[in-house]
Amino acid sequence: MLSWIERFVSSSVGRKALMALTGLMLIGFLIAHLAGNLSLFAGDGGTAFDAYAHAISSLPILPIAEVALALLFLGHIYLAVKTTRENRRARPQGYSVTGTHGEKSFASKTMFPTGVVILAFLIKHLWDFRLQKEAFEEAPYASVQQALSDPLTASVYMLGILALGIHLSHAFGSALQSLGANHPKYTPALRAIGKVLAVALTLGFISIPIYFWLGGSSS
Ligand code: HEM
Helix, strand or coil: CHHHHHHHHHCHHHHHHHHHHHHHHHHHHHHHHHHHHHHHHHCCCCHHHHHHHHHHHCCCCHHHHHHHHHHHHHHHHHHHHHHHHHHHHCCHHHHHHHCCCCHHHHHHHHHHHHHHHHHHHHHHHHHHHHCCHHHHHHCHHHHHHHHHCCHHHHHHHHHHHHHHHHHHHHHHHHHHHHCCCCCCCHHHHHHHHHHHHHHHHHHHHHHHHHHHHCCCCCC
16 A cells, blocks of 8 residues: 555556645635635624634644645645756656646746745744734734734735736646646636636735734734
């Protein structure tokens, strides 16, 4: 069983497919995360967001979901580092899987650096809200308001979210290619949906630091 997994991960096609799958699952997390965070805009001094945060933190399944999420992030990063290393080592003609459009080579150039910026943002983000859990759980809305009304923190968030936007704008196309989708009609449609989703997630997330930087909702 293990050797089957090892062989799958060490083959370039298997690795890319796994990277695509973990990436798509992470996009699923981002959609849910943004949907929950939009309650910050309820304009009720934080009542809706506080209720949401408390509901999430009392879910019995939360520890398992958090471990699964951490494994998804770590798996995705591990596969990205391994793939980037091998791409660098390979000669240009080793790129045969990437197609003839030249898109993938642009994507592979930007995917790694934007991924590094997202990771740096994520470490800061988990530090702000996850590692200071007690303060956060006592007053979730006030914690977010306090963190994001600081211009430096808000700027770091905006930078991280912009990197995420660029990363996501290529992610869907890459994932479809890695999973071997090449339907003449549906694949371009799915790519277009992926781009719209990337823009929606970027605008949705970035509106949060902008909102609090500009003053947010006073309770
Ligand atoms: C301005 C936008 C964002 C806000 C206001 C925000 C807010 C939060 C808050 C309040 C938590 C703590 C939840 C808790 O412990 O109960 C959290 C956790 C988390 N956020 Fe964000 N987030 C934002 C953007 C992002 C982005 C762009 C990503 C991914 C790139 C992300 C990834 C995570 C992860 C992985 C966790 C840990 C989840 C857990 O362990 O339960 N967040 N976020």
